[in-house]
Amino acid sequence: QSVLTQPPSASGTPGQRVTISCSGSNSNIASNIVNWFQHVPGTAPKLLIHSNDQRPSGVSDRFSGSKSGTSASLAISGLQSEDEADYYCATWDGSLTAWVFGGGTKLSVL
Amino acid sequence: EVQLVESGGGLVQPGGSLRLSCAASDFAFNIYTMNWVRQAPGKGLEWVSHISSSSYTIHYADSVKGRFTISRDNAKNSLYLQMDRLRVEDTAVYYCARGNHNGPSLFDYWGQGTLVTVSS
Numbered sequence: 738q739s740v741l742t743q744p745p746s747a748s749g750t751p752g753q754r755v756t757i758s759c760s761g762s763n764s765n766i767a768s769n770i771v772n773w774f775q776h777v778p779g780t781a782p783k784l785l786i787h788s789n790d791q792r793p794s795g796v797s798d799r800f801s802g803s804k805s806g807t808s809a810s811l812a813i814s815g816l817q818s819e820d821e822a823d824y825y826c827a828t829w830d831g832s833l834t835a836w837v838f839g840g841g842t843k844l845s846v847l
Numbered sequence: 848e849v850q851l852v853e854s855g856g857g858l859v860q861p862g863g864s865l866r867l868s869c870a871a872s873d874f875a876f877n878i879y880t881m882n883w884v885r886q887a888p889g890k891g892l893e894w895v896s897h898i899s900s901s902s903y904t905i906h907y908a909d910s911v912k913g914r915f916t917i918s919r920d921n922a923k924n925s926l927y928l929q930m931d932r933l934r935v936e937d938t939a940v941y942y943c944a945r946g947n948h949n950g951p952s953l954f955d956y957w958g959q960g961t962l963v964t965v966s967s
Contacts, residue, residue, distance in 0.1 A: 739891070770951050774892070781942065781957040782884075782892065793955060825892050829951055835908055836882070836894035836952065 740765060741826055741839035748845040749816045757842045759809045759826030765837055769829040771809040773802055776823045776841075785824075786811060818846045849874045849956045851943050856961030863933050863965070869926040869943030869958055877921035880946030882954065883928050885939035885963075893939075896928065897946065911937075933965045 742760040749755040759771065773786040784793055786802035789809065801812045809826055826839040855867040869881070883895040896917040897906045905917055916929040926943050940960040946952035 772954060774954065776892065781959050782944075782954070783957075784953060784955045787953045787955065788951075823891070827892075827894070827954065833909075834906055836897065836906075838884075838892045838894060841891035 739840040740830060740833070740837040741828065743824075743826060743839035743842045745840065746843045746845065748847055749813075750847050751816055751818065753816045754812060754814045755816055755844065757811045757813075757824050757826075757844070759811070759839050761807050761809075761828065761830075761837075763807060764832035765807075765828045765830040766804065766809055767807045768831055771802065771804050771826055771828045773800075773809075773811045774825045774827065775820075776825060777821075778823070782825070813844075816846055820844060821846050849945065851945065851956055851958035853941060853943055853958040853961040856941065856963045858964045858966065859933055860967050861933060861935055861965055864929070864931045865933065865963060867928040867930065867941055867943075867961060867963070869928075871924045871926065871943075871945075874945070874956075875948070876924040878948045880948075880952055881919060881926045882944045882946050882952055883917060883926075883941060884944050884954070884957075885937075885941045886960075887936070887939040890939075895941070897952065898926070900948070930963070933963075935965050937963060938965045939963060 770788045774782045776782040789804040790802045850872045944954040945956040
């Protein structure tokens with residue numbers, strides 16, 4: 738059971754907008770920055786969003802992040818087949834003194 | 848281009864030991880915090896350990912505390928993970944990931960990973 742809760746799966750058709758949620762608590766999301774990662778099995782995970790809503794250089798502006806209270810969200814607009822991957826949120830948990838990852842959301846593009 | 852290359856994975860029996868290495872290049876390794884993250888077969892990403900740039904601050908996940916030791920050699924641009932008393936549940940791909948030079952870890956660069964298999 739992960740400290741951060743994500744839906745196990747999400748799906749959409751090409752061109753659609755999809756949102757993935759990440760639910761935590763006062764000791765993690767509410768108090769610290771949230772990062773989002775894209776992971777295609779067999780490859781290195783890729784940072785998509787850092788510091789809640791900041792896109793690293795080179796990441797498409799179709800990806801956006803937000804945070805409110807104990808929850809964070811990743812939105813993907815203009816869905817493309819290449820977006821099929823696993824998506825993870827992560828943040829620092831001050832009570833655990835540990836980085837925590839969500840359980841991951843498998844995104845399917847139908 | 849920033850590069851992180853892990854090595855040292857392999858097959859080990861339960862109770863055994865293994866030392867992973869991560870060679871860093873093309874960035875100022877000595878000012879960055881670093882992390883190890885793993886992914887067990889069919890599971891999600893799990894943070895394992897963090898070390899500050901000077902090695903002063905170190906944190907471990909509860910699942911490895913007392914068995915794993917993170918260290919670094921800034922002169923060699925290298926990060927290490929000494930894994931002792933290995934368990935079957937430690938079987939995973941282990942990634943090193945760059946943290947930050949100023950603030951919370953961003954995990955902005957990752958290696959390709961090295962596979963550790965713990966089995967008799």
